[in-house]
Amino acid sequence: MNSLHGVLDQLYLEMMPLCSKLIGVAQGIAGFAALWYIGSRVWKHIANAEPINFYPLFRPFVLGFAIMIYPSVLSMINGVMKPTVTATAEMMSGSNQAIARLLKAKEKQVKASDAWKMYIGSTGEGDRDKWYKYTYDNQDPAEEGILEGLGNEVRFAMSKASYNFRNSVKEWMSEILRVVYEAAALCINTLRTFNLVVMAILGPLVFGIAVFDGFQSTLSSWLARYLNIFLWLPVANIFGSIIAKVQEKMLILDISEIQQNGDTLFSATDTAYLIFLLIGIVGYFTVPSVAGYIVNAGGAGAMTQQITSMVSGAAAGTTAVASAGAVKAASGAQHLMGTALGLSAGGSGTDRGTGGSSRNTGSYMQDKILGS
Numbered sequence: 001m002n003s004l005h006g007v008l009d010q011l012y013l014e015m016m017p018l019c020s021k022l023i024g025v026a027q028g029i030a031g032f033a034a035l036w037y038i039g040s041r042v043w044k045h046i047a048n049a050e051p052i053n054f055y056p057l058f059r060p061f062v063l064g065f066a067i068m069i070y071p072s073v074l075s076m077i078n079g080v081m082k083p084t085v086t087a088t089a090e091m092m093s094g095s096n097q098a099i100a101r102l103l104k105a106k107e108k109q110v111k112a113s114d115a116w117k118m119y120i121g122s123t124g125e126g127d128r129d130k131w132y133k134y135t136y137d138n139q140d141p142a143e144e145g146i147l148e149g150l151g152n153e154v155r156f157a158m159s160k161a162s163y164n165f166r167n168s169v170k171e172w173m174s175e176i177l178r179v180v181y182e183a184a185a186l187c188i189n190t191l192r193t194f195n196l197v198v199m200a201i202l203g204p205l206v207f208g209i210a211v212f213d214g215f216q217s218t219l220s221s222w223l224a225r226y227l228n229i230f231l232w233l234p235v236a237n238i239f240g241s242i243i244a245k246v247q248e249k250m251l252i253l254d255i256s257e258i259q260q261n262g263d264t265l266f267s268a269t270d271t272a273y274l275i276f277l278l279i280g281i282v283g284y285f286t287v288p289s290v291a292g293y294i295v296n297a298g299g300a301g302a303m304t305q306q307i308t309s310m311v312s313g314a315a316a317g318t319t320a321v322a323s324a325g326a327v328k329a330a331s332g333a334q335h336l337m338g339t340a341l342g343l344s345a346g347g348s349g350t351d352r353g354t355g356g357s358s359r360n361t362g363s364y365m366q367d368k369i370l371g372s
Contacts (some may be wrong), residue, residue, distance in 0.1 A: 004186055023070055026067045026208035028208075034061075038060065063219075078230075081230045088237030092240050092241050096244060102248060102252065105255055106251055118160075126156070174274070177277045189232075195229045196230065207219065227297075229291075242280070
């Protein structure tokens with residue numbers, strides 16, 4: 001797997017010269033954009049009878065110069081970020097060396113155990129006589145009968161198969177998960193290399209387009225995205241060193257178990273280690289989001305999303321205020337109409353009891369309410 005990571009690094013270096021093919025195109029775009037950029041500002045100052053501010057006019061020249069020396073600019077960015085890859089890779093190598101030493105110590109302890117000598121031995125077939133003495137308290141195997149010997153042969157074969165199964169099941173599962181684990185790391189590095197190559201080749205176009213008004217954020221977004229993707233490998237190395245440290249602790253527990261019991265079993269601790277290894281495999285696919293915590297590459301997309309949410313919130317608030325106002329207006333109208341009807345009914349009753357003067361007063365109040 002390590003050789004494949006080296007192949008990806010070599011691929012990146014071999015693809016970098018392709019960016020020079022777009023430098024001429026980018027220079028043409030930047031020159032055309034510089035005419036509009038400088039001309040619009042100079043004519044604005046002339047039209048306003050203002051002195052010309054030359055400092056903002058240097059921007060197209062700086063970007064044009066960066067396009068001319070783009071390979072050097074890219075090398076500078078990679079040179080600044082390369083120590084992060086080197087430092088985290090040393091963390092991985094240190095952990096791997098410790099694991100290699102512990103694996104050798106575990107193998108030595110296993111071969112020194114009585115169980116290994118009985119069921120495996122130097123020949124790989126085990127030692128039946130040693131098993132017989134261990135099982136029957138140092139009795140002489142020559143004293144067993146024919147039927148007893150046949151039964152002991154079966155018992156010895158079953159015990160040997162059980163020992164081999166207990167030892168191999170953990171190795172099988174650990175090996176499968178280790179392969180998947182390393183494949184996940186290789187997948188992250190492959191996607192990282194692909195994205196870096198594409199962004200590096202198209203980098204001159206980004207510099208050229210950034211000269212236009214309204215596209216200034218293109219350059220900062222490209223740089224943030226490039227740094228974000230570059231950090232995928234350091235973050236993946238940190239994940240790998242964490243898992244390696246857990247494996248190192250598990251090997252220490254295995255060695256102590258062999259020293260105490262003479263055998264290593266598939267215990268709950270081993271199950272926890274395998275579960276943790278699965279979590280580490282899943283964690284590899286969170287590397288891009290973790291790298292986003294270091295360098296946020298949201299750019300204009302995140303800003304647009306924020307503005308959209310703000311506008312939507314303002315529109316919702318305006319609609320709520322308008323709806324509340326309409327409800328209150330309708331309630332006020334109903335109240336006024338109810339008052340008007342009550343006064344009208346009261347006026348009719350008064351007319352019947354008091355005569356024409358009360359009728360005139362009721363009509364007057366009704367006309368005032370209705371706006372007559």
